[in-house]
Amino acid sequence: QVQLVESGGGSVQAGASLRLSCTASGRSIFTNTMGWFRQAPGTEREFVAAISWSGVNTFYADSMKDRFTISRDNSQNTVYLQLLSLKPEDTAVYYCAILGRGSLYSPTSYHDWGQGTLVTVSS
DSSP: EEEEEOOOOOEEEEEEEEEOOOOEEEEOOOSOEEEEEETTTOOOOOEEEEEOTTTSSSSEOTTTTTTTTEEEEEEGGGEEEEEEEEEEOGGGEEEEEEESSSOTTTTGGSSSOOEEEEEEEEE
16 A cells, blocks of 8 residues: 655745655555645645656646646655745645546546645745
């Protein structure tokens, strides 16, 4: 059974950068497409980015593709999300998960969610 643990969140000023990590334990995730989502208070979980098992193919929400970069290091069993030029509206809990079946843009297609890491951006 796999467990995902997110880290790297924090409280920052607008314009700052953060790198989030999602590290898997229990088994290798190198054959899995992985996704990042975020959820702000009172809102639904929102797709941020996804990456294929090889790292060759990446997918982004249109509103985030210019500032966020997803990557992975299969030797470390870890997926990353680089956040640049953060804005107050980026404040949310960021989650990673493993893609199962269905659309990679939908949270219902994912399983084995981590506990999330909180990103707070102040103006």
